[in-house]
Amino acid sequence: MTTATAQWERVLLPNIEQDQTEWLDAYVAGGGYEMARKALGMAPADIIGVVKDSGLRGRGGAGFPTGMKWGFLPQGLFPRYLAVNADESEPGTCKDRPLMEQRPHSLIEGVICSCLAIEAQQAFIYIRGEYYKAARVMQQAVEEAYAKGFLGKNIFGQQGKNVDLVVHRGAGAYICGEETALLTSLEGYRGYPKLKPPFPAVSGLYGKPTIINNVETIVDVPHILRRGADWFKSWTHERTTGMRLYSVSGHVKKPGVYELPPTVTLKDLIYDICGGIRNDHELKFVIPGGSSVPWLKPHQIDIPMSHEGVAAAGSMLGSSAVMVMDHTVCPVWAVANLSHFYHHESCGQCTPCREGSAWMHKILRRIEQGGGRMEDLDTLRDIAGEGKPGSGMISGKSICALGDAAAWPVGSALGQFHDEFVEHIEKGCCPYKNKRYWMAGGRFVNETFEKMPVL
Amino acid sequence: MPTILKDRTDEIERLAVRYPSRRSIMLPVLWMVQQQEGWISQQAMAEVADVVGTTVAEVYEVVSFYTMFQQRPVGRHHIALCDTLACAICGAMEVAEYLKTKHGIEKKKVTPDGRFSLEFVECIGACSIAPAMLVGETLHGNLTPDGIDAILAQCP
Structure with a gap:
């Protein structure tokens, strides 16, 4: 079965x-x-x-x-x-x-x-x-x-x-x-x-x-x-018990909210329950627990969707919200979009989070638009750390966890897709063809964007 | 004398007894104003300050913090289009483009007939039916060009 x-x-x-x-x-x-x-x-x-x-x-x-x-x-x-x-x-x-x-x-x-x-x-x-x-x-x-x-x-x-x-x-x-x-x-x-x-x-x-x-x-x-x-x-994986609701969004054939036991694997969730990737595209990466958690690459998804299972792969179960990206999604663009979210939602009390989230967003936006410099990557790594608690200039240095949440995806994207960041900087543009260059609220538009194939 | 909230006094007092502190009615009263007027003017803030028992500065502090409180008039049907990742990868920007080219609805602008206004917002919790937008108080997901035409046609 x-x-x-x-x-x-x-x-x-x-x-x-x-x-x-x-x-x-x-x-x-x-x-x-x-x-x-x-x-x-x-x-x-x-x-x-x-x-x-x-x-x-x-x-x-x-x-x-x-x-x-x-x-x-x-x-x-x-x-x-x-x-x-x-x-x-x-x-x-x-x-x-x-x-x-x-x-x-x-x-x-x-x-x-x-x-x-x-x-x-x-x-x-x-x-x-x-x-x-x-x-x-x-x-x-x-x-x-x-x-x-x-x-x-x-x-x-x-x-x-x-x-x-x-x-x-x-x-x-x-x-x-x-x-x-x-x-x-x-x-x-x-x-x-x-x-x-x-x-x-x-x-x-x-x-x-x-x-x-x-x-x-x-x-x-x-x-x-x-x-x-x-x-x-009766549904247990290590210390995670009970059926729970998984929200699945993004490029799967059947996105939705599914009630499942914590023993279900991320792979089964994506390929069995949600019917696989739309248009039978290739899987690029998965965000397994809401936007703030570190990203997983396709070889990392054979894991049970419990707190312990996801943690063993280096991410977090979080709110059990799975976002699935296929190969048309540029990871630099994606993390720039998320960094805009945290920049917008930072309450502004703590300097590391308020300034850090804005700083990261500006750098990511610059790289995505083609104006990135190699030293930007060092700066980003200094600010965001390695996608782990306590590393970098923000995580663990603010009153609440929003600062950490802003830093983790950036640190994780840098680690998982370093070559693609370098490619953006070396080519001076986003290498993803046919991708919309509108991002983060359409605050800037690349004149040359082409219409994306039917989603 | 209150003018905006003059008919709402009983409603407000019924609300106030439900909370251990009167200050807690701040957000509900601001919602009352916005639902009645469409936005929250300076005069409204002064009235809310009187009702809640605080200063205009403190009301403004709250209004300016929460993104859903409008500080300038919006269209009769205010559209909040989500542009966070899950919606963005499913075509939120194509929706924006369509709203602009087909219906002349542009971001941060009210259409000349006062019918629509558009704002890009962060995640609205409709990720599994992306792309999604709120038109007034109604959530619409899995947006398509035809679907958008039908939704907007229902807005007088």
């Missing part, structure tokens, strides 16, 4: 192809909110225990064990808050949007279970501003749940059990996906990250203990309660 024909039971997004919203009645008819009722009868420590046993790790990118994070809350300090991170902004990642648009109540049930576990009475869902539909659907679903008494005071008729849930919209800032920036934004300020410690679990929203979890992480919680930690662990 090949990977493509193997059938896994999909629990997070069983009917993703239909793209319909499952409203409250349908959700309850399918057994929804049973786990919220069950959690009401459980001791908070027991819920945390099950989540710890399951090995659930955050689905937002860092992969931190969820149960352990919940365990960091200081004893006896109230009120506590739960903030659900729905500011899905990492380029390539598009899994939380269908989750919220199609199964809003599974998120609300997750919020109820999680709030009961961490003894929080108020939760916030911070949805990025661009997700108009997801915010509308979530707001309507929350109102439905309030009307039924599933949210609010004395939920499910249980005296003294309160869970308030507010849907809060961001307004277009990648940095607000960083947990401390999300909290400052939620407080009504610019989304500036804060130095840790103190960690949000100790001093977070409004200075109170706060847990921040990704949408998918929260949605996993009721499933784990229903079927048990062992069920969740």
